[in-house]
Amino acid sequence: MRQSGKARSEAFSDGVIAVAITLLVLDLHVYVDGHGSLARQLRDQWPTYAAYVVTFFVIGVIWVNHHSLMMLVDNVDRTLLFYNLLLLLAVTTMPFATSVLADYLRVGGADARLAVTLYGAVSELMAIAFTLMLHRMIHAGLIIFPVDRTQSRRALQRFGLGLAVYPVITVIGLWSPPVMLGLYALQTA
Amino acid sequence: MRQSGKARSEAFSDGVIAVAITLLVLDLHVYVDGHGSLARQLRDQWPTYAAYVVTFFVIGVIWVNHHSLMMLVDNVDRTLLFYNLLLLLAVTTMPFATSVLADYLRVGGADARLAVTLYGAVSELMAIAFTLMLHRMIHAGLIIFPVDRTQSRRALQRFGLGLAVYPVITVIGLWSPPVMLGLYALQTA
């Protein structure tokens, strides 16, 4: 019964993350008429392609981390499922935040800064949800016993770091969105 | 063989629910040109964001309840699969009902009341399908034996309650859609 709860949570989360990461592609499109040559459109839309690739790997790493986190889980309760839903809400919102970011990077100004902030806020929500999940796992005794000490502390540190990393990257993005995308790409490595 | 039937039903249902919950994001979009600043668009579209978050958790809780229900299942038959499809039909219709609700909340009047009723009707269909599933499980002997009495009665009560809750929330929504969204959010807690 236990395993089943954990296994289905993983399967559902995998499904949501897989759909969200694939929906990113819906933001890529070119127009045969009235928007210039294909070469020109592909060149002009570089922010869209950059945001697409970076967000793909951001969500991909979220999946890897979710996977690592769930390996520590022995059992799930309703609170953990709720925090997991919060994480999935942030993941499914990423295609929207990515689309807004790509659109307004080309525009610049106050709107571009707001788009950067939105993207950063959704990323931060993922980091917060992860930390809440780990916190719940430790305090409600949902962790597999022999691995809890070292692994859970290391995981907590990594997630605690994530909580600080996204706001810093976002502030940098207010000045230079391309540098921000580069930093997002770097932190997935 | 039995497990396989149950396991694949769970996997398919997880897939459909995961896609439906993620498709909600397709209702979020902003326009670079001709719709005012990004800040203004995000502010004006608050009903869309509120409906997005609330429906995300409504579907998320449906998944949690589906998961709890299937834990009681020992075996599936064609009737149970049919009721399960009915539930999934309601779940996949939620992104449409949510989009209509968000669009017409801003308009108000008779159309907004119709949108509220549509959203309530789809929610009620989910509650009805759940009750039919549980009813079938109990009467066709598809339930795991040692847990049937207390757990199934408790589950029936919860679902019976759901049957009454959605119409009540919907009637309230005819007067105040924002209060309705708040009540939907509350009942997922």
Add this chain to the structure above:
Amino acid sequence: MRQSGKARSEAFSDGVIAVAITLLVLDLHVYVDGHGSLARQLRDQWPTYAAYVVTFFVIGVIWVNHHSLMMLVDNVDRTLLFYNLLLLLAVTTMPFATSVLADYLRVGGADARLAVTLYGAVSELMAIAFTLMLHRMIHAGLIIFPVDRTQSRRALQRFGLGLAVYPVITVIGLWSPPVMLGLYALQTA
């Protein structure tokens, strides 16, 4: 290793069918401006809603049948995987065929008959792919032994029937699309 091949084929097929059945909802949409009241739009779009519900159950039953078929499978080979892809191609094309059908039912005339034929052709491709799968399973010895005789013959009969049923329903649809939708709904029962 064997189980793994079968299990992943089931998981992939479940995924494709789950996405296709959920994408049907993308054909439902209303317009706040310039298309009349919400009540009127919902009423005028009845073919879209009828096609949506009927196709949902058609694909749902395809999933149930796929599930029954795979229960007979002991092992998969590349030919069976190819026929399975053919089935999935037909399933993923259903949202397009459904959208075309709903759009042209309102128009009538030669285009409506072509839309009915397209819908029938995609349905027939599903029936053909199923029959090819079962044929391959029997002739390449991919079936679980103790169940092959009676179960495989019964399954072959059901699929052979399907091969004849869709063209008959389609011909009826050339005269009356609503009756056709009713017959599609009936055959899922």
Add this chain to the structure above:
Amino acid sequence: MRQSGKARSEAFSDGVIAVAITLLVLDLHVYVDGHGSLARQLRDQWPTYAAYVVTFFVIGVIWVNHHSLMMLVDNVDRTLLFYNLLLLLAVTTMPFATSVLADYLRVGGADARLAVTLYGAVSELMAIAFTLMLHRMIHAGLIIFPVDRTQSRRALQRFGLGLAVYPVITVIGLWSPPVMLGLYALQTA
């Protein structure tokens, strides 16, 4: 624990591939008004339907190959997961490359050649990612032992071949896109 890492990687990859292959259908659409009869639209859009079917089987074969490759895997590490993400990035980009190809095949000229090159580049990225995955599996000792020699060499040869095949097909496509689509279809056989 090991199995779990491998199993969830397979499940996530299955999910992404299943969504990507199903999203191809979103490129198919007809217009009731202002684009001529349905028959004419279906006839004029033949490149879209050809590209749809061919890409469906290209992605389908990618799934079959991914499945074969993962059968050799005993364990996954972060590098292998990264190469797997690279493969999935290419797969999710296929619906976009397919849409661009179909749109510009009708236009011809330099833009059509660029579209062919884009489609070839995304295909080549899939072949490269597969080769990187296999390389990592062999050199990091992630392969199931008794099968490594013959099976891994045969797999490497097949993927090495793929690395050469896509550029050759693409060069042919610069002269005749329809022949290219035929060759893509052939190599899935």
